[in-house]
Amino acid sequence: MSETSPTKSPNPFIQCVSSPAGRAFLALLLVCLVGTIFNADGAFFKIGTHRDALRQASVYGILACGSTLVIITAGIDLAVGSVLALVAVCCSKMAIHWGWSGWLVVPACLLVGCASGGLAGVVTARLRVQPFIATLALMVLARGAAKYASGGMKVSTAVKNASGGYDYVDVPALFRLVDTRILGGHLSVVTVIFLVCLGLAWLALAKHSWGRYLYAIGGNEEASRLSGVPVVWAKIFAYVASGMLAAVAGICQAAQEQQGDPEAGVGYELIAIAMVVIGGTSLMGGRGGMGLTLLGVLTIGYLDKILSINAVPEAGRLMLTGVIIVTAVLTQQRKRT
Numbered sequence: 603m604s605e606t607s608p609t610k611s612p613n614p615f616i617q618c619v620s621s622p623a624g625r626a627f628l629a630l631l632l633v634c635l636v637g638t639i640f641n642a643d644g645a646f647f648k649i650g651t652h653r654d655a656l657r658q659a660s661v662y663g664i665l666a667c668g669s670t671l672v673i674i675t676a677g678i679d680l681a682v683g684s685v686l687a688l689v690a691v692c693c694s695k696m697a698i699h700w701g702w703s704g705w706l707v708v709p710a711c712l713l714v715g716c717a718s719g720g721l722a723g724v725v726t727a728r729l730r731v732q733p734f735i736a737t738l739a740l741m742v743l744a745r746g747a748a749k750y751a752s753g754g755m756k757v758s759t760a761v762k763n764a765s766g767g768y769d770y771v772d773v774p775a776l777f778r779l780v781d782t783r784i785l786g787g788h789l790s791v792v793t794v795i796f797l798v799c800l801g802l803a804w805l806a807l808a809k810h811s812w813g814r815y816l817y818a819i820g821g822n823e824e825a826s827r828l829s830g831v832p833v834v835w836a837k838i839f840a841y842v843a844s845g846m847l848a849a850v851a852g853i854c855q856a857a858q859e860q861q862g863d864p865e866a867g868v869g870y871e872l873i874a875i876a877m878v879v880i881g882g883t884s885l886m887g888g889r890g891g892m893g894l895t896l897l898g899v900l901t902i903g904y905l906d907k908i909l910s911i912n913a914v915p916e917a918g919r920l921m922l923t924g925v926i927i928v929t930a931v932l933t934q935q936r937k938r939t
Contacts (some may be wrong), residue, residue, distance in 0.1 A: 604836060609807075618757060622881075622882025622883075622884075622889070622890070622894055623882060623893065623894060623897070625882060626648070626880065626881050626882045626894055626897035626898060626901070627897060627899075629880060629901050629926075630900055630901045630904070633904050633905045634904060635738075635902050636905075636908055637904060637907075637908040638833055640908065640912050642911045642912050642913070643858075645911045646908065646911070647678070647682065647827055649788060649789075651907060651911065653783075653788055653789065653790065653793075654902065654907065655903050655904050655906075655907035656789075656790070656793045657790040657792055657793055658790045658903060658906070659796075659899050659900070659902065659903025659904075659906070660790070660793045660795065660854065661686075661792065661796075661854050661858070661868060661870075662798035662873050662874055662877060662899065662902070662903070663796045663799075663877065663895075663896075663899040663903075664684075664795065664796050664799050664847050664848075664850050664851040664854065665682045665686070665801050665847065665848060665851050665870055665871065665873075665874035666874040666875075666878050666895050666898065666899055667800055667803045667847050667892065667895060668682060668803075668843055668844030668845070668846070668847035668848060668874075669682065669721075669844060669871070669874045669877075669878050670803065670881075670883055670895045671803060671806075671807070671816060671840045671843050671844055671893060672733070672840050672841060672844050673820075673875070673878055673883055673884075673885060673887065673890065673892050674807070674816045674817060674820045674840075674883065674887055674888065674889075675816050675819045675820045675823075675836070675837055675840050675887055676819070676820045676885075676886060676887025676888065677726060677733035677837065677840070677841075677887070678733045678734055678737065678885075679719075679722065679733070679737050679738035679804070679841060679844045679871065680711055680734065680737040680738050680740075680741050680871050681718065681722055681738075681741040681743075681744055681848075681871070682844060682845075682847075682848040682851070682867075682870065682871045682874060683741070683846075683848075683867035683868060683869065683870035683871040683874075684740070684741045684742070684743075684744035684745040684748065684867060684871075685714075685715055685718045685719070685740075685744050685845055685848040685849065685852065685867075685869075686848050686849075686851050686852040686855055686866060687744070687745060687748040687852070687862075687863065687864055687865065687866045687867040688744045688745075688747050688748040688751070688852070689711045689714050689715055689732060689848065689849045689851075689852025689853065689856075690713065690748075690852040690853075690855045690856040690859075690862040690863060690866050690909045691748045691751050691752045691757055691856075691862035691863075691864055691868075692710070692711060692714055692751060692852075692862070693707055693711050693852060693853050693856045694757035694758070694856050694861055694862030695751065695752075695757055695860060695862065696710060696711075697774035697776050697777065698757060698758070698759055698761070698764040698771060698774055698861075698862075699757065699761055699857075700774065703776060704774070704776035704779070707774075707776055708776070709851075711849045711852065711853055712846055712849050712850070713830065715845040715846045715847070715848050715849025715852070716845055716846045716849070717844040717845070718740065718744055718848070718849075719841040719842040719843065719844050719845020719846060719848070720838060720841065720842045720845065721740060721872075722736055722737050722740045722841045722844075722845065723837060723838030723839070723840065723841030723842055724838060725739075725740075726837060726838075726841065727833070727834045727835075727837035727841075728838070728840050729836055735806070737768045741871070745864070747862045748864040751864075752862060752864045754864065755864075756861050756862065756863045756864070757861055757862035757863075757915075758860070758861040758862075758905050759772070759773060759860060759861070761770050773860050775854065776853075776857065777857040777860055778857075779791065779857075780792060780795070780853065780854055780857035780858075781857040781858050781860075792854045792858065793798065795850065795854060796899075799847055799850060800892055800896060802840040803843070803847075803892050804891070804892035804893070806843075807891060807892060808891070808892075809918065812836060812839065815831050815832065815833075815836040816836060816840055817888055817889075818831050818882075818889035819831065819833055819836060819837060819887070820886075820887025820889070821887065821888035822888075830913050849869075851870075852866075855867065867891070867922035873902065873923075876898070876902060876923065876926075876927045877895060877898035877899045877901075877902050878890070878894075878895055878898055879898070879927060880897075880898040880901055880902060880926060880927065881894035881895045881896070881897045881898025881899070881901075882897070883895060883898075898935070902923065903925070905922070905923070906919060906923075909922065
């Protein structure tokens with residue numbers, strides 16, 4: 603009579619780190635642990651530190667929401683930083699120089715973002731150009747449009763008058779509204795906007811057929827096409843959504859800086875992609891989600907804040923962030939093999 607060997611129960615820790623959510627949560631815990639160890643003058647335990655970390659990460663987080671939608675289709679959007687700058691310039695022109703109401707400025711800015719994303723989507727999905735090439739070209743195009751619209755200068759509250767001097771106008775009500783705090787000053791409106799964008803994107807991915815299409819396209823585009831998935835339109839809408847979220851980020855950026863800077867958003871697309879990857883969404887497409895992106899946003903946001911309060915130079919912060927991104931990508935590849 604043969605004896606059957608007892609089945610070993612899997613180690614809970616191994617099970618945790620073998621899942622994308624577990625690894626992302628572990629990375630966030632490690633970052634918080636670093637914050638408690640290198641806690642300059644107790645800054646990490648102050649509410650203001652966490653409020654500022656969330657506020658500073660919110661604009662990147664809004665971009666990361668759009669990038670998640672595109673990356674799940676196995677694509678990439680390198681143009682979101684330039685679209686942010688273009689919208690920030692347009693928003694400032696309309697709100698500061700032309701005196702438009704926020705009810706007109708916001709839809710107009712969202713239209714600019716949707717048009718930019720739609721252009722990238724059509725070139726990528728309809729004309730079958732590689733997403734990297736298509737969005738790289740749009741990145742240059744949008745940056746040039748931002749400089750053309752602003753005349754190469756920041757669009758601020760100092761408005762040139764007929765005599766060649768400058769008159770200073772009030773900060774628009776839209777900017778004051780977006781850049782204010784609620785709940786007794788403990789929560790920024792920009793953070794609320796990020797959380798709303800995250801929630802809506804989660805609903806689209808988890809509860810709408812369009813979200814299932816994106817996962818299917820990222821898993822196997824040709825099989826999705828053969829099974830009746832509207833691949834072209836689903837991918838175009840993913841880039842439109844990414845462009846619209848970049849427009850939201852541009853409005854927030856303009857409100858925070860109270861001006862439209864044509865040089866704003868340089869490198870933001872890489873930070874947004876890093877947040878998505880560190881969260882655990884696969885660059886190969888087909889896997890990921892907004893919950894993971896939230897973990898990635900918090901990880902990068904807190905890491906940057908901890909390094910900032912410990913006076914680590916920007917060069918060191920960038921290099922450390924790069925090492926973390928490479929580690930996250932290598933972890934993904936090992937799990938895939």
